[in-house]
Amino acid sequence: MKKESLFLLLIFSVFNSHSQADSLNIFQIEYEKTLTFEDTKSFTTSYQLQKYIEFEASIFDKISKSKTPNQLVNDDDDDALFYYTPQGENISFVFKNYANSKFYSKHAIAYKYFIVKDSLNIFNWNILDKTKEILGYICQLATMEYRGRNYKAWFAADLPVGGPWKFDGLPGMILSINSDDSFLSFEALKIKSFKIKKTEKLYNPFEIKNAITWDAFKTLYKKKAIALATYNPQEGNSGGMILSRGGIETYIEDDDTDYTADKDLEKSKDN
Amino acid sequence: MKKLLFTFTLLVSFASFANNSVIEINEKLIETKINKVELDQECYATCSVTIRNTETGETQTVSGFGHSHLSCDLAGASCLANARANAKKKIAELNNM
Numbered sequence: 528m529k530k531e532s533l534f535l536l537l538i539f540s541v542f543n544s545h546s547q548a549d550s551l552n553i554f555q556i557e558y559e560k561t562l563t564f565e566d567t568k569s570f571t572t573s574y575q576l577q578k579y580i581e582f583e584a585s586i587f588d589k590i591s592k593s594k595t596p597n598q599l600v601n602d603d604d605d606d607a608l609f610y611y612t613p614q615g616e617n618i619s620f621v622f623k624n625y626a627n628s629k630f631y632s633k634h635a636i637a638y639k640y641f642i643v644k645d646s647l648n649i650f651n652w653n654i655l656d657k658t659k660e661i662l663g664y665i666c667q668l669a670t671m672e673y674r675g676r677n678y679k680a681w682f683a684a685d686l687p688v689g690g691p692w693k694f695d696g697l698p699g700m701i702l703s704i705n706s707d708d709s710f711l712s713f714e715a716l717k718i719k720s721f722k723i724k725k726t727e728k729l730y731n732p733f734e735i736k737n738a739i740t741w742d743a744f745k746t747l748y749k750k751k752a753i754a755l756a757t758y759n760p761q762e763g764n765s766g767g768m769i770l771s772r773g774g775i776e777t778y779i780e781d782d783d784t785d786y787t788a789d790k791d792l793e794k795s796k797d798n
Numbered sequence: 799m800k801k802l803l804f805t806f807t808l809l810v811s812f813a814s815f816a817n818n819s820v821i822e823i824n825e826k827l828i829e830t831k832i833n834k835v836e837l838d839q840e841c842y843a844t845c846s847v848t849i850r851n852t853e854t855g856e857t858q859t860v861s862g863f864g865h866s867h868l869s870c871d872l873a874g875a876s877c878l879a880n881a882r883a884n885a886k887k888k889i890a891e892l893n894n895m
Contacts, residue, residue, distance in 0.1 A: 562855050570852040599849060599886060606878060609849045609885065619853060635854075638892045710855065758888070767861070768888050769846075774855030792846065792859060 550722040552580040556700065557590070557717040558691045562775075563709050568602070570610075574619070574713075578689045578700075582729040583626040585689050589619035615640075621692055622731050623647060630693060631733045634744055636751045637770070644738040649673075650696030652680075661702045662718055669697055675777030676711070680704040686718070711775050748778040749786055756788035841870035843877040847885050860885040 556576045563569040573591040578584075596614030613635065623630040628647040633640055650671055657668040664683035671678055673694075680690070682699040690701030691713035702715040739747070752770040769788045772779040779786050843864045850857050862881025866872035 562852060564850060564855075572852075593852075599889065607845070607847045607881070609847060609882075610852050611849050611889075612852045613854075638889065768885075769859040769861075771857040774851060774857075789859075792861070795844070796846075 549725050551582070551725050552720065552722055554578040554580070554687055554689075554700070554718070554720045556691075556702070556715050558713045558715055560691070561712045561714075563711075573716075574691060576689060576691055578687050579729055580687060581725070583624070584729050584731075585623045585625075586729075587619075587621040587623075587692055588617075617732050620732060622733060623689070623695065624731070625688070630695070631731065631735060631738060632693060633733070636744075636748050637755060637768075641744060641747070642733045642735065642738040643741055643744045644735065645693065645741050647695050650694070652697055654697070662715055664702065664718075666702055667699075673776075675773060676775075677707040678704055679707065691715075745778050749783070752779065752786050752788070756786075840865060840867050841873040843870065843873040845874065845877040845881050847878070847881045849885060849889070858885075860888060 554577070556578075558574045558576065560572045560574055561569055562572075572589060574587060575590045576585060576587045579586075593612035593614055596612055599609040599611055602608035602610065617633055618640075619633075621630060621632045625647065630645050630647055632643050632645070634643050635641070650673065652669045652671045655668045655670065658665055659668075659681060660666065661681055661683070664685055666681035666683050669680050669682060671680075678694075680694065680697065680701045681703040682690070682697040682701045684699035686700035686702075688697070688699060689695060690697065691704065694701050694704055694713070701713075702718075703713070705712040748770075752772075756767040756769055758767045767788070769792050772781065772783075772786070772789060844861060845864070846859050846861045848857055848859050860881055862877045862879075862884055864873045864875070864877030864880055866876060
């Protein structure tokens with residue numbers, strides 16, 4: 528009897544250790560992103576973050592698809608306002624590699640796409656004492672300035688390190704983040720953790736050998752913004768195309784005087 | 799009866815597809831975005847349309863010009879129509895470059 532029990536225990540521990548080595552722990556969080564423009568018109572999109580603990584990596588991607596991808600859609604109230612929702616391969620994708628502290632994302636300049644690599648150490652958080660509960664987790668408040676906007680984030684120290692989109696760098700998972708000007712917010716809606724069978728490696732979909740740095744991206748964007756301001760292939764009833772100095776992130780600083788087309792346009796509207 | 803139901807379903811599907819795939823352009827004028835100048839009974843207008851990227855929050859603005867010897871309202875309407883057409887042309891060209 529003793530021998531049989533020992534044998535069963537041995538079998539169980541072999542299977543148990545085998546299943547541990549052959550499985551991956553994944554934390555899956557669904558977020559709702561809200562982008563609110565200055566006239567209070569807002570757009571809500573659903574995203575999913577998957578953190579692969581053993582691979583020290585995460586992937587973040589859109590789960591809701593646009594009804595009108597890559598089309599200009601006229602605003603209901605304003606004839607002079609259009610919306611454009613880009614859709615294509617990995618457009619909303621962010622790949623984070625915690626092993627080398629890098630993350631990769633896709634950015635467009637005048638509809639041409641570039642892979643941008645960034646460091647995960649760029650976030651200068653200030654962690655405060657305030658706490659609140661989100662989806663059953665005690666979250667702590669942290670603030671930072673990031674590429675032109677001030678943010679407030681709530682992170683759960685009981686969950687692995689990570690966050691929606693590019694946001695990261697706190698000692699836990701960011702479950703809620705809002706810019707102070709209300710332009711951008713991400714709110715966690717669902718959290719689940721599960722195991723899957725271990726695959727050989729986690730696939731980074733980006734061609735990282737062609738990736739450019741954030742500074743190189745900003746330089747290219749500015750160059751293109753200056754060129755497009757006078758871009759007018761069909762002569763006649765048209766001016767150039769004036770790009771904004773950024774969107775969620777600032778690409779051209781407000782005090783940069785190399786690019787003036789946007790401010791000139793505002794002045795001409797006022798006159 | 800089945801045939802009739804099938805045809806009706808097909809019609810509804812086509813109608814909803816057509817409704818979703820066409821960019822609606824309402825010809826209502828947005829006065830605040832149009833600057834008009836009247837010279838020798840000719841009216842010249844400048845205006846712009848804005849395109850917002852709902853993913854990145856970036857905006858692009860495309861200007862247009864319009865003129866009419868009949869009225870400034872017509873010059874404004876022509877301007878806005880030109881600006882809209884120019885925005886679409888530019889985006890199509892940039893996408894194909």
